[in-house]
Structure formats: structure tokens, C-alpha cells
Amino acid sequence: DLAPYTWQLVKALKHGRALFTQPPMPIKCAGAPQKALYLSCDYWRKNGLQSQINTHFYSAGATLFGVADYVPALMVYMQKYAVELKFTHTLVAVDGPGKLATFKRTSPDGNTETVVEPFDLLHVVPPQIAPDFIRNSPLADKAGWVDVDPATLTHRQYANVHGLGDVTNTSNAKTMAAARKQAPVVAHNVLVALGRRRSLAIYDGYGSCPLTVERGKIVLAEFTYGGTLAPTFAPWFINGLKPSRLAWFLKERLLPPLYWHCMLKGHEWLAAPFKSDTEHEK
Ligand SMILES: Cc1cc2nc3c(=O)[nH]c(=O)nc-3n(C[C@H](O)[C@H](O)[C@H](O)COP(=O)(O)OP(=O)(O)OC[C@H]3O[C@@H](n4cnc5c(N)ncnc54)[C@H](O)[C@@H]3O)c2cc1C
Incomplete structure (x- = not known):
């Protein structure tokens, strides 16, 4: 419901200051806060409003x-949309009626100061935590996320507990693309725990973040643990380092049926897990 509301605000804004915010990691889909910014700027640009709207990130x-x-590909768009970039600024308070946003700015020496900015449109992405029933359970680590081995996704203390998705403490990008690759690993390792398979399956940290830099074009970020690039497609087809129409088509047309009809039904021929060594059926 908040996406249509945001779109309504974007279309209604004709001039003024638009502020887009991104909280500290971990957040769902590391690039999601920027997607709203790029698509809004693209709309304002195509409707001749860019010079009247000052956009800040x-x-x-x-x-x-x-x-x-x-x-580099994202910076090209930030420059094209004339976005003013402010790093190490964390949104800490919003005065809605007064249209004021308060940020905590951290300088390189670690000192902090408070910065108050007026706005006409504010896009807020909240800081993100696991649900209480996880945070307050023995499954959680100190930060509140389910404490699993990053490779096997088996709980570090309870060998009969396995975890996947945004709620775990693995360092991959928290994306559906990650959960898609994690599910077969967990399914396999549950069978190992039940004694029905032997070699453990391994998750490599794959995640994907399709950055919608303009309507019709996406920078398709795909990477594993440590930020190692992991493109699914050959660069002549979709080069993830450049904005691509094919990547938009993939996200808009191909991924939804893949999600509903394959992933959710457990038919995933393209997401077979790596095995720690040759698998032996018992
Ligand atoms: C704006 C945005 C854009 C994104 N874009 C992409 C993208 O382009 N590609 C991509 O791969 N990923 C994207 N993601 C990330 C993707 O949505 C998540 O990674 C994915 O949904 C994680 O699935 P999950 O099942 O682990 O968690 P969730 O989808 O968060 O599911 C957890 C569920 O648990 C429920 N729940 C919570 N507490 C309880 C309780 N006490 N009892 C019962 N149920 C409870 C919640 O209601 C929720 O339905 C995006 C996310 C956002 C927010």
C-alpha cells in the first residue's frame, strides 16, 4: 500500500526538495531505497520537472x-538526475507537519552531529530488525538474527535447526534471489540431518539486486559472499555492470512466473546447490 502512496506523492510534486533515505545495513535488497529514487527522478525528468525539484540521497x-x-553505472544516473549525495547520514527523526527531517551525521573521525533538513517529499526506509519471536528466542545471535553457518545454513548451536531468508545472520544481500538459492541447500541439508543424504550442500552467498535506474532499464547486480561478481548471463546478453533493457524484461516478465510457478512449487532446475563433495545416497 505504501508503494502506490509514494507514486501518488511523486506525481503530485511539481517543485521543491525531495529527500530519499537509506538506513544502516542490513536491509532488504541493499539497493531498494535507491530504486524509488531513480524511478521518481526518471518521472520528473521525463515530465520536464527536474530543474524545479532538488533531489537528495x-x-x-x-x-x-x-x-x-x-x-560507476549508478553514479552516471545520480549525475544525470542531478542528485546531491550525502553519505554517513542516518535519519533519526521526522517532523511531518513541520516537514523537517533530522539526521545524525558521522564524520570520518567518529564524531557525530545533528543535521536538520526541510523537505517537500520524504522517502523513508526504516532500519530493519528480525521479528520479536526470533530476536527474543535462543535461535538468535547478539544482533537478533538467526545464527546459522553461512555455507550450510545449519544453526550454529542446534544441528537440527536450519535457516534461510532475510531472518538469518548471513552476510549475503537479503533478497528473494538469495532465498531462492538457499532453499535447495536447506532442503538437502535437512535430509543430511535426517540421515538420508551424506555430503552437505553449500550456499555461496548469491544474492541479486536489480536496480531500476530508469523506467525500462535495470542494472542487474549479482554477487556472492564478499562482493564477488556472479553474473547469471554472458555479458553479451545481459552485462550487469551496465543498464539493460533485457534485465528489465527479465524482472518484469520472466521472474514473476518463475517465482509463482517454479520457486514456490519447488521446481527449480536452475538453483541446484553445490555439494561439499560427491554425494552418496544411503
Ligand atoms: C522494496 C523492496 C524491493 C525488493 N526488491 C527485490 C528484488 O528486486 N529482488 C529480490 O530478489 N529481492 C527483493 N527484495 C527482497 C525480498 O523481498 C526479500 O529478500 C524476501 O521477501 C525475503 O523473504 P523471506 O521469506 O525471508 O522474508 P519475508 O518476505 O519478510 O517474509 C517473512 C514473513 O514472516 C511474517 N511474519 C513476521 N512475524 C510473524 C509472526 N510472528 N508470525 C507469523 N508470521 C510472521 C511476515 O509478515 C512476512 O510475511 C526487495 C525488498 C523490498 C522491501
Whole structure:
């Protein structure tokens, strides 16, 4: 319901200051806060409003995107849309009626100061935590996420517990694309725990973040643990480091049926897990 509301606000804004924010990691789909910014700017640009709207991006992080290889393509769009970038700024308070946003700015020496900015449109992405029933359970680590081995996704203390999805403490991008690759690993390792398979399956940290840099074009970020690039397609088909129409088509037309008819029904020929060594049926 908040996406249509955001779109309504974007279309209604004719001039003024538009502030987009990104909280500290971990968040769902590391690039999601920027997607709203790019699509809004694209709309304003195509409707001749760019010169009347000052767009600012306030990120709690120190860089535009965690995997450096994707930053150049994203910077091209930030410049094209004349976005003012502010890093190490964390949104801490909003005065809705007064239209004021308060940020905590952290300088390189670790000192912090408060910065108050007026806005006409504010896009807020909240800081994100696991649900209480996880945070307050013995399954959680100190930060509140389910404490699993990053490779096998088996709980570090309870060998008969396995975890996947955004709720775990693995360092992959929290994306559906990650959950898609994790599910077969967990399914296999549950069978290992039940004594019906032997070699453990391994998750490599794959995640994907399709950055919608303009309507009709996507920078398709795909990477594993440590930010190692992991493109699904050959660069002549979809080069993830460049904006691509094919990547938009993939996300808009191909991924929804793949999600509903394959992934959710457990038919996933393209997401077979790696095995720690040759598998032996018992
Ligand atoms: C704006 C946005 C854009 C995104 N874009 C992409 C993208 O392009 N590609 C991509 O791969 N991923 C994307 N993601 C990330 C993707 O949505 C998540 O990674 C994915 O949904 C994770 O699935 P999950 O099942 O682990 O968690 P969730 O989808 O969060 O599911 C957890 C569920 O648990 C429920 N729940 C919570 N507490 C309880 C309780 N006490 N009892 C019962 N149920 C409970 C919640 O209601 C929720 O339905 C995006 C996310 C956002 C927010």
C-alpha cells in the first residue's frame, strides 16, 4: 500500500526538495531505497520537472553500493538526475507537519552531529530488525538474527535447526534471489540431518539486486559472499555492470512466473546447490 502512496506523492510534486533515505545495513535488497529514487527522478525528468525539484540521497552508509563494481553505472544516473549525495547520514527523526527531517551525521573521525533538513517529499526506509519471536528466542545471535553457518545454513548451536531468508545472520544481500538459492541447500541439508543424504550442500552467498535506474532499464547486480561478481548471463546478453533493457524484461516478465510457478512449487532446475563433495545416497 505504501508503494502506490509514494507514486501518488511523486506525481503530485511539481517543485521543491525531495529527500530519499537509506538506513544502516542490513536491509532488504541493499539497493531498494535507491530504486524509488531513480524511478521518481526518471518521472520528473521525463515530465520536464527536474530543474524545479532538488533531489537528495541521504545514506547511512559510506558508499553508494556495497559492491564497488556497480557504483560507476549508478553514479552516471545520480549525475544525470542531478542528485546531491550525502553519505554517513542516518535519519533519526521526522517532523511531518513541520516537514523537517533530522539526521545524525558521522564524520570520518567518529564524531557525530545533528543535521536538520526541510523537505517537500520524504522517502523513508526504516532500519530493519528480525521479528520479536526470533530476536527474543535462543535461535538468535547478539544482533537478533538467526545464527546459522553461512555455507550450510545449519544453526550454529542446534544441528537440527536450519535457516534461510532475510531472518538469518548471513552476510549475503537479503533478497528473494538469495532465498531462492538457499532453499535447495536447506532442503538437502535437512535430509543430511535426517540421515538420508551424506555430503552437505553449500550456499555461496548469491544474492541479486536489480536496480531500476530508469523506467525500462535495470542494472542487474549479482554477487556472492564478499562482493564477488556472479553474473547469471554472458555479458553479451545481459552485462550487469551496465543498464539493460533485457534485465528489465527479465524482472518484469520472466521472474514473476518463475517465482509463482517454479520457486514456490519447488521446481527449480536452475538453483541446484553445490555439494561439499560427491554425494552418496544411503
Ligand atoms: C522494496 C523492496 C524491493 C525488493 N526488491 C527485490 C528484488 O528486486 N529482488 C529480490 O530478489 N529481492 C527483493 N527484495 C527482497 C525480498 O523481498 C526479500 O529478500 C524476501 O521477501 C525475503 O523473504 P523471506 O521469506 O525471508 O522474508 P519475508 O518476505 O519478510 O517474509 C517473512 C514473513 O514472516 C511474517 N511474519 C513476521 N512475524 C510473524 C509472526 N510472528 N508470525 C507469523 N508470521 C510472521 C511476515 O509478515 C512476512 O510475511 C526487495 C525488498 C523490498 C522491501
